Amino acid sequence: MLSTLADLNHFDEVIDVRTPLEFAIDHIPGAINAPVLSNEERVIVGTLYKQDPFAATKLGAGLVASNIGLHLATTFKDKPRNWKPLIYCWRGGKRSGSMATWLNLIGWKAGQLQGGYKAYRTDVLLKLAALPAASxxxxxxxxxxxxxxxxxxxxxxxxxxxxxxxxxxxxxxxxxxxxxxxxxxxxxxxxxxxxxxxxxxxxxxxxxxxxxxxxxxxxxxxxxxxxxxxxxxxxxxxxxxxxxxxxxxxxxxxxxxxxxxxxxxxxxxxxxxxxxxxxxxxxxxxxxxxxxxxxxxxxxxxxxxxxxxxxxxxxxxxxxxxxxxxxxxxxxxxxxxxxxxxxx
Structure with missing residues (x-):
């Protein structure tokens, strides 16, 4: 289920699946970090992708699956049946899509933020330009x-x-x-x-x-x-x-x-x-x-x-x-x- 920033209040929790480094630089306030790739894993996959896209995609898929499994056993293990999280990554692509797919397969109503963090950052800049004049x-x-x-x-x-x-x-x-x-x-x-x-x-x-x-x-x-x-x-x-x-x-x-x-x-x-x-x-x-x-x-x-x-x-x-x-x-x-x- 693709969602926009206007839907934020409709979700119980916002989950940022980017790396801890990306999360530390900026994130949606209140979001938790549940990375599907670590800082090091993202570098490894990205470097390999320049040489062999297929091999990098296969490696990345395995790492993402393993990390999602770890989060299911730890971060999300006590979430109730009616839990409704919103998931985002950098552009709203494979990383958030993978997490959202698995959570929905389990039975949770997970949304995926359309445009990911980039859409959020664009929204922040627009609001920063307009909001001060309102006060x-x-x-x-x-x-x-x-x-x-x-x-x-x-x-x-x-x-x-x-x-x-x-x-x-x-x-x-x-x-x-x-x-x-x-x-x-x-x-x-x-x-x-x-x-x-x-x-x-x-x-x-x-x-x-x-x-x-x-x-x-x-x-x-x-x-x-x-x-x-x-x-x-x-x-x-x-x-x-x-x-x-x-x-x-x-x-x-x-x-x-x-x-x-x-x-x-x-x-x-x-x-x-x-x-x-x-x-x-x-x-x-x-x-x-x-x-x-x-x-x-x-x-x-x-x-x-x-x-x-x-x-x-x-x-x-x-x-x-x-x-x-x-x-x-x-x-x-x-x-x-x-x-x-x-x-x-």
Whole structure:
């Protein structure tokens, strides 16, 4: 049974039968991976196909049959009689067709996604181009260390619609922003996650989002989204200098406990600030003078960069209202008050 993306909600589960590597790069959100060929097997079959298509097809069929049998004995062994899965592969061809055929022979009502992952990816790109314009964004702007991300989290907990781009990208957006525990998703997977979230927003309510540049770590934000948030109303988040220093010392404690890694990240700024300044920052790291270090980073790097970015990129920044917070404090009251005033 051939199905389209419009039929997704009619199925109990979505199964991606591509290799684990293909799945890791991107997949339909919520899908499980039940590969009919492993990463290595796909390479072997593909290489042989260039030399002898018939032999490669015969080898591939045997491997696919063996892997389907393994999934029946493990992944699918407890599925009920009325289970209805949707199967897809790269183009909706032999791999998904083989799995769907066997599942239907057993008695399950398995569908096969027409066009496979390629059809899904085309749909994602179309939605990424259109969806941002449907939302009314409110941008949380402010200097590094003022607690924008914590306020965004508090807004979400208060019931607001929020778009946490740094959370989706697994990166805080600055030279020090890489997550200590998780790698960034592939660009295509980020696009999928972003599309799913944009599609869930109620257009009648505002969506709060942090001010971002076009790139978050290795992830590039779509042009349609950048146009929407750069034309949005802004809220200027402010905090005292002492509060910002205290917040950064706590927020980047993982780097302060790993001096070698900290220095390697700062080394990327050598062309901007020069070797003498970098050497001084390294000395502050070695001496454990974290407050002094972040004070200099704020004065020499973060605040000048923010001034350039906010003035050039956000059209309504000069009309922004100001909200002063303690980034290390309880932000639930500020979030609820802001949400009440803006009707979110």
């Amino acid at each position: 009314r964004f409110i941008v949380l702007a402010g200097h590094t260390g003022c607690g924008k991300t914590r306020l965004l989290t508090a807004l979400a907990q208060a019931g607001a619609q929020t778009l946490d781009l740094e959370g989706l990208a697994q990166h805080r957006g600055s030279v020090l922003g890489a997550s200590p525990s998780r790698a960034q998703p592939a660009q295509k997977l980020f696009d999928s996650l972003l599309t799913r979230q944009l599609a869930q927003f109620d257009p009648s309510r505002p969506v709060f989002v942090e001010a971002e540049s076009k790139r978050i770590g290795l992830i590039h934000l779509p042009a349609s989204l950048m146009l929407a948030i750069r034309a949005a109303d802004c809220i200027q988040i402010e905090a005292s200098f002492a509060d910002r220093i205290r917040f950064l010392c706590d927020d980047y404690s993982h780097l302060l406990n790993d001096p070698v890694n900290f220095k390697s990240k700062l080394a990327r700024l050598v062309e901007m600030h020069g070797k003498v300044v970098l050497a001084h920052w390294y000395e502050l790291i070695d001496a454990g003078q974290k407050a002094e270090l972040f004070s200099e980073l704020i004065h020499k790097h973060y605040d000048p960069a923010y001034k350039r970015s906010s003035q050039n990129n956000y059209l309504r920044m000069d009309q922004a209202r100001t909200l002063t917070i303690d980034p290390s404090g309880d932000l639930s009251h500020s979030a609820k008050q802001l949400l009440h005033e803006l009707g979110g």
